Amino acid sequence: xxxxxxxxxxxxxxxxxxxxxxxxxxAVMADKACLEVxxxxxxxxxxxxxxxxxxxxxxxARERKGKQWMLRIQKSH
Amino acid sequence: xxxxxNAATTFLDRQVASFICSFYKKDMGNASSQHRLxxxxxxxxxxxxxxxxGSIKADPKEIFFFSGGTEANNxxxxxxxxxxxxxxxxxxxxxxxxxxxxxPARWLQRQGFRVSYLPVNPEGFxxxxxxxRAMTPRTILVSVMHANNEIGTIEPIRPIGALCRKRGVIFHxxxxxxFTKVPLDVECDCLDAxxxxxxxxxxxxxxxxxxxRKGLVLDAFxxxxxxxxxxxxxxxNTEGIAGFGKAVEIADNRDVARMTxxxxxxxxxxxxxxxxxxxxxxxxxxLCNNLNFSFSGAAGKELFLLLNAGNIFVxxxxxxxxxxxxxxxxxxxxxxxxxxxxxxxxxxxSKKNTKEEIDHVVSSxxxxxxxxxxxx
Numbered sequence: 001x002x003x004x005x006x007x008x009x010x011x012x013x014x015x016x017x018x019x020x021x022x023x024x025x026x027a028v029m030a031d032k033a034c035l036e037v038x039x040x041x042x043x044x045x046x047x048x049x050x051x052x053x054x055x056x057x058x059x060x061a062r063e064r065k066g067k068q069w070m071l072r073i074q075k076s077h
Numbered sequence: 078x079x080x081x082x083n084a085a086t087t088f089l090d091r092q093v094a095s096f097i098c099s100f101y102k103k104d105m106g107n108a109s110s111q112h113r114l115x116x117x118x119x120x121x122x123x124x125x126x127x128x129x130x131g132s133i134k135a136d137p138k139e140i141f142f143f144s145g146g147t148e149a150n151n152x153x154x155x156x157x158x159x160x161x162x163x164x165x166x167x168x169x170x171x172x173x174x175x176x177x178x179x180x181p182a183r184w185l186q187r188q189g190f191r192v193s194y195l196p197v198n199p200e201g202f203x204x205x206x207x208x209x210r211a212m213t214p215r216t217i218l219v220s221v222m223h224a225n226n227e228i229g230t231i232e233p234i235r236p237i238g239a240l241c242r243k244r245g246v247i248f249h250x251x252x253x254x255x256f257t258k259v260p261l262d263v264e265c266d267c268l269d270a271x272x273x274x275x276x277x278x279x280x281x282x283x284x285x286x287x288x289x290r291k292g293l294v295l296d297a298f299x300x301x302x303x304x305x306x307x308x309x310x311x312x313x314n315t316e317g318i319a320g321f322g323k324a325v326e327i328a329d330n331r332d333v334a335r336m337t338x339x340x341x342x343x344x345x346x347x348x349x350x351x352x353x354x355x356x357x358x359x360x361x362x363x364l365c366n367n368l369n370f371s372f373s374g375a376a377g378k379e380l381f382l383l384l385n386a387g388n389i390f391v392x393x394x395x396x397x398x399x400x401x402x403x404x405x406x407x408x409x410x411x412x413x414x415x416x417x418x419x420x421x422x423x424x425x426x427s428k429k430n431t432k433e434e435i436d437h438v439v440s441s442x443x444x445x446x447x448x449x450x451x452x453x
Contacts, residue, residue, distance in 0.1 A: 012306065015111060016111050017119050019119065020119035020122065024120060055116075
């Protein structure tokens with residue numbers, strides 16, 4: 001059975017608070033666990049992936065969902 | 078020294094102080110910056126936001142930080158009225174609100190809004206039926222405090238909230254005095270906006286928060302950067318917010334139970350040992366740390382000065398107006414006579430006060446009153 005992926009809706013949350021909330025959530029997740037994040041277009045999708053990778057986590061996917069973006073992140077440490 | 082003015086401000090909890098200091102000792106960035114130091118500061122803020130949101134069963138997206146209760150109250154009263162002026166021009170507040178609600182309400186009147194000031198009963202309670210009666214099709218906002226800062230009355234916010242929800246009117250409560258002492262549930266209490274602050278709960282001064290229900294639009298009061306999604310511009314007070322979050326995290330219901338017991342002991346001792354005393358405010362549905370007494374034949378200010386000289390720190394009215402000689406607007410709203418209004422002394426406890434301190438204060442009060450009354 002496919003393991004459920006945690007989802008975090010960060011639409012409407014500005015930078016870098018969106019990144020901060022992702023890091024807080026990843027901090028309590030198991031190593032290699034995945035987190036799906038919904039982000040706004042514009043600054044959030046431009047800034048967040050870079051900052052998350054900078055913290056050592058992996059971006060597995062990014063998909064446009066209408067006016068928003070879905071980012072799939074794997075906790076890496 | 079015996080400090081009994083905790084409704085004005087509390088001493089910073091040592092655990093909170095160490096937590097704040099740990100950030101002052103670090104090199105911190107601006108929490109709006111995108112680099113790693115900025116993100117580290119943002120993490121500190123978001124952690125506090127999660128704790129505060131959780132404590133009132135809100136979503137972190139609904140919590141916005143301000144410089145304190147006054148700024149949050151100004152923002153919510155002016156911001157909601159201005160944003161909804163096309164829907165109506167009528168605002169309802171209780172007559173015993175903190176000046177940071179009453180003054181913005183008067184400001185709105187000068188801008189052409191109509192404001193109704195709800196009366197209270199002799200114990201300071203707002204009657205939800207009065208709220209209903211005051212409502213008109215032009216009513217856009219009702220603000221009734223969760224608990225009064227002078228007499229400790231815990232207002233029936235849930236039925237008022239339910240009424241507002243039914244009528245599509247925005248309901249705000251100022252919970253600065255009650256936060257972490259009386260449970261709040263933004264969903265069950267039908268709240269659209271709630272004011273909270275840090276320094277009444279052993280957190281730092283200079284930081285407060287506003288809960289704003291998702292989708293509710295307010296005109297911003299402070300313009301500038303895009304902090305707090307445009308709700309409050311200005312560089313984040315990262316250390317203050319961290320301390321606020323910590324104070325909420327360590328708030329303990331056992332302290333509420335202890336303060337309630339100490340409050341009741343203090344009422345009992347004062348009433349048993351001192352003649353001519355009246356308790357202002359209710360005996361039930363009263364804040365766990367609030368006592369407010371009037372002593373016949375003694376001015377509150379005179380007692381205040383004698384207690385102050387004996388290193389016992391209380392208040393004669395709300396702290397913000399304790400230098401004013403005018404009787405408190407709260408006691409006036411209770412319709413008490415002038416003597417009683419001018420004779421009022423507020424004693425507000427904290428988790429740190431002890432029974433021994435109360436015994437000393439009651440003995441001192443009894444002694445001072447004997448002297449004062451002998452002069453008459």
